[in-house]
Every structure is written in C-alpha cells, then in structure tokens.
Amino acid sequence: MGGRIRRVVVHRRDVVRDRSNRREGRLFTGHLGRSHVVDSVDRRGKQLVVEFSNGGGMVVRLGMSGRITLGDGSKRNPATAHQHLAWMIEPSRPSQSPIRMSFIDPRRFGGVYLFSSIEDCRERLLAGLGPEATSIQGIHLGERLGRTRRAVKAALLDQSVLAGVGNIYADEALHRAGVHPERSGRSISLVEAKRLAAAIRLTLKRAIQVGGSTLRDHVLPDGSPGGFVGEHEVYGRGGEPCLSCGRQLEVIQIASRSSTFCPTCQG
Ligand SMILES: [Zn+2]
The missing domain is CATH 3.20.190.10 (MutM-like, N-terminal)
Structure with a gap:
C-alpha cells in the first residue's frame, strides 16, 4: 500500500x-x-x-x-x-x-x-455484519443458527449471520461437516455447529492458501478465479460421484442459489 x-x-x-x-x-x-x-x-x-x-x-x-x-x-x-x-x-x-x-x-x-x-x-x-467466518467458533455459530428456521445453507450465505462465506465455500463446508443444506438452522446441534465451524475455517484457510479465496481470487492480476477451482469436492460436481462414498451428488435450489450435496454423507 x-x-x-x-x-x-x-x-x-x-x-x-x-x-x-x-x-x-x-x-x-x-x-x-x-x-x-x-x-x-x-x-x-x-x-x-x-x-x-x-x-x-x-x-x-x-x-x-x-x-x-x-x-x-x-x-x-x-x-x-x-x-x-x-x-x-x-x-x-x-x-x-x-x-x-x-x-x-x-x-x-x-x-x-x-x-x-x-x-x-x-x-x-459495516453495521449488522456477522462475525468473520475465517475465525468463527462452533458455539457462536450454533447460537446464530439457533435463531433461524431457515435452511442452514441460506443462513450461512446471509452476511449478517456470518461474514465471508460464499456459495462455493458453503457447499464445501456443509459437505465436509456432513450437514444437509436444507436442515433448519434451529435443528443444528452444538456438536454439529462445532463440526461445521471447523469445516468453514478449514475450507476458507485452504482456499486462501491456494490463492482462490474471498480476497485473493478477486485480486489475481489476470482476473482468473484462483487455484481453488480444481479442489472442489461438491461444488460444480452435481451428478458426479461423491468423493467420499461414491453416491451421485444432487443439486437443489436454496435461497435462489444452487446447492450441491451428497444425500448419504449429508443425510
Ligand atoms: Zn457421500
């Protein structure tokens, strides 16, 4: 600067x-x-x-x-x-x-x-912006999800609930945590919230490391989307086999955005 x-x-x-x-x-x-x-x-x-x-x-x-x-x-x-x-x-x-x-x-x-x-x-x-996703703790995520009946995926995308999770990273983190995207926020237990928070932190950390994250993929000089693209486990892989269990990944619409998930791992 x-x-x-x-x-x-x-x-x-x-x-x-x-x-x-x-x-x-x-x-x-x-x-x-x-x-x-x-x-x-x-x-x-x-x-x-x-x-x-x-x-x-x-x-x-x-x-x-x-x-x-x-x-x-x-x-x-x-x-x-x-x-x-x-x-x-x-x-x-x-x-x-x-x-x-x-x-x-x-x-x-x-x-x-x-x-x-x-x-x-x-x-x-900046008023009304939720806590930073990169450092969110399970107990805080659980409290915030507990206030909504909306689908957990929709809540994760709401920047007033949590700041910094986009569509790709929400799908990846939900899969990593084994949480179905349509579950209501209120139904997420503390154990699940902890798992989900850890998955969000890990997903964002890895994305930043390979240069395809919230900030860095927007500043790559050639405008390319960064290195995270090839690493998606679910996002953009609808109809392909789940890398964990082999079942076909499904795509549904939640909050007008596509959600890709595994019906077995995230059942
Ligand atoms: Zn699976």
Whole structure:
C-alpha cells in the first residue's frame, strides 16, 4: 500500500453510492480517492474496506459476481466487459510500475460505497455484519443458527449471520461437516455447529492458501478465479460421484442459489 491515486475513471456512475448514499447526482472523484494515498485495505466478510489519507474511503461490496483486479497501469487498459470503475495508482517506490485497480461486476449486485470517516463507515456500512467466518467458533455459530428456521445453507450465505462465506465455500463446508443444506438452522446441534465451524475455517484457510479465496481470487492480476477451482469436492460436481462414498451428488435450489450435496454423507 501507500500508493497515490492519480486518476479515477468512472464508467458507470450508478455502481457508486456517494457519502449521502445516493446513486445519482454529481460524484466527486476526490471522494473516490483521487490525489490521495491508499492508507489501508482490509477485508470484512465479502467486502473490502479501503481507507484514504484524507480520512475518507470506500467499501467495495463484491456481491455475487463482483471482483477487484490489479493490472499493470503502464499498459493499455484491456477492454474488459463490465469494468465500472478504474483507479490509476502511482506506486510508493518509483521503480515499480503504476497499478490499475478495476472494479468489475457483471451482475451489479455489488457496488462501491463511499464514507467520510472510519466511524461513518462502521456505523453506516459495516453495521449488522456477522462475525468473520475465517475465525468463527462452533458455539457462536450454533447460537446464530439457533435463531433461524431457515435452511442452514441460506443462513450461512446471509452476511449478517456470518461474514465471508460464499456459495462455493458453503457447499464445501456443509459437505465436509456432513450437514444437509436444507436442515433448519434451529435443528443444528452444538456438536454439529462445532463440526461445521471447523469445516468453514478449514475450507476458507485452504482456499486462501491456494490463492482462490474471498480476497485473493478477486485480486489475481489476470482476473482468473484462483487455484481453488480444481479442489472442489461438491461444488460444480452435481451428478458426479461423491468423493467420499461414491453416491451421485444432487443439486437443489436454496435461497435462489444452487446447492450441491451428497444425500448419504449429508443425510
Ligand atoms: Zn457421500
């Protein structure tokens, strides 16, 4: 970090919510960081919190299909579909090339939310976010699941229940823990919640290690989805045999998302 943002290119105004939470009207590129240094970038669940040296900053919500890519800013901008915003960042060391950071989101469920201070960010943009999935403990997961009758899979995807689990990782963790995705949250015992929490932590940890995780797969310079793709045990393998028991994996819809599971291992 520490690079200064020289230029901000806005291709689509309506993916940005200004400091008054408006999607229309005049946008100050200074609020998007122009002329300011990037002080820090943190991940909270499926969003990035970027702070600028002027005290303001932005929350980038990745939604279902959004990602941030980093590219070589000295080369021509490759014509990327659905690139809504781009930041040209001058590196802190002159020997490095400038960086082009792009926000790409084909389905536009994500967006960029500007804040005036970190307090404003916490109160307005991060309130209601559940605990971090990467460090969730079984007892806390059990408490949160115990408050809902919804399917456990739907609850895991709800960022106010748990921050940072997407569709792929939810399927993988449920399979690893041997929990059927349609079970009601309230029906999950403490023992199961502990197993599920351990499976979530392990799944996310392994994903981060191979470079295909919540944060890192969104910043691979070539925009590729990262190395986790080849490691899925259930996700994307509907109709194929379960790697543990050989039974055919089934696919159902839960909360409008596909869920792949093994009827035997997760019975
Ligand atoms: Zn199985």
